[in-house]
Amino acid sequence: MDDEFLVRQILGGSREGFRLLVLRYQRPLFRFLGVLGFAQDAAEDVAQQTFLRAYRSLASFDPQQAKFSTWLFTIAKRLAANERERAHHRREQPVQDLPEAEAPSALVDPAVAAERTRRLAAAIAGLPEALRSTFFLSQVKELTLDEVAAVEGCALGTVKSRIHRAREQLRAALVEEES
């Protein structure tokens, strides 16, 4: 069942279709928010708000204009920016430690893997906001580069350039200390 079909079902009265959309997008959304630097609680909050906002505004979603994933991540990006702004006014830090990483592969020394993850987390936190956001949207497998460009509101060339710069900076941070 594709997203547009589910949206039609929901608008037709079946709320169960929305559960399928939540299940489909919860993980990519958490991944996006997590690597954007949101701590677990803040990520949960923004993810929940994103789905609620999507549900409230579903009637205004136009599949001719954008794919559902593009529309959903546009909402998430806006809410994430608002949350950062609010936290800034409250002098709080929504960006705390990056989320816990999955257990490293058995082939790699766990200490080495943990150290790499720590260095990468620090490098991610040091990326400019625009690079970070574009780069991590590009990591969401559900989005094509054209869709990332639509979410970011910039040209495809800008998206490619940002991804290139972000990858280069992160790679340099990993490799420099490794060597």
Add this chain to the structure above:
Amino acid sequence: MHLCNETQEKIAAGQALSGTDQRHVAGCAGCAAVAASYSLLDATLETFAPRVPDGFADGVMALVAAEAGAPEGGKVNVIGRGQRMLRWFDRRPVQLIAANAAALCAVFNVAWFVMRVFLADVALGGTP
């Protein structure tokens, strides 16, 4: 050299490598090193997996049901007027205006109190 630049550009941008590119990487120490460093980056990025809390979707659906105010399977309802008002009051400029107005009222009340207590005494010939 030109091929090295092109290949490394593709690797850096995260693009898929063609068969020719892959053969070149296999035989070129410089490109192989670049490919290895980016593979390390991609592998490390894969370990970032924020946890989706158990029952997250159920929580969202419960909120949706509460907001729509209809039993499961009901139609999509518009948000209530009270909630809309709350969201309106949640805006920062509105909060600032309300806070300033409250502060102004407090200052006015204090001034009014001082005037009534002290100035009235002075007018009647008392000692302030």
